[in-house]
Structures are given as structure tokens and as C-alpha cells.
Amino acid sequence: MLRTAIRDRIDVCVRVAHIKREYDIPMMQPGRVGLVTARAREFASANGLSPDFLEALYRSLIAEACRVEDLIIDSPTARPGLESER
Numbered sequence: 001m002l003r004t005a006i007r008d009r010i011d012v013c014v015r016v017a018h019i020k021r022e023y024d025i026p027m028m029q030p031g032r033v034g035l036v037t038a039r040a041r042e043f044a045s046a047n048g049l050s051p052d053f054l055e056a057l058y059r060s061l062i063a064e065a066c067r068v069e070d071l072i073i074d075s076p077t078a079r080p081g082l083e084s085e086r
Contacts, residue, residue: 017072
């Protein structure tokens, strides 16, 4: 179930990257990363989890999403079907 959720998240990132590429939107949104990691820490604290662990997990997911988006945004031949090439 976790692997499926991660795959689905990356698939959404692929679609977002194509939109960012089309409209020349920067890949990185630093303010958004801070908000997302802060919310992860809050969730962890409220649910008996380690805030450091959940933040690290989120940062790993964000790093992978950025990597995938960079591949698409920077590609001279990016096309909507790229997610099937991963």
C-alpha cells in the first residue's frame, strides 16, 4: 500500500512537471517545502510518531519529486508519456 501511494504521488508529480514546463513555472517552490515539512512534524507529534523521522521521510519524497520534475522540465523532448519510461 505504501509503495502504491508513493508511485501514485510520483505520477502526479510527472503531470505537474509537464504543466510547469508548459507554463515556464520554476520547479522548486521553497516556501512550499517548508510548509509541507512543518505539517509533517506537527502530524507526527500529534500522532505519537517521531517528528524527525517523518520530516526525513517527507524530505526524501520531495527530493525524488524534484528529481523527476527536473528530468521533465529540463528535457528537450519531454512528453506526457514520460512516466511510463521510468
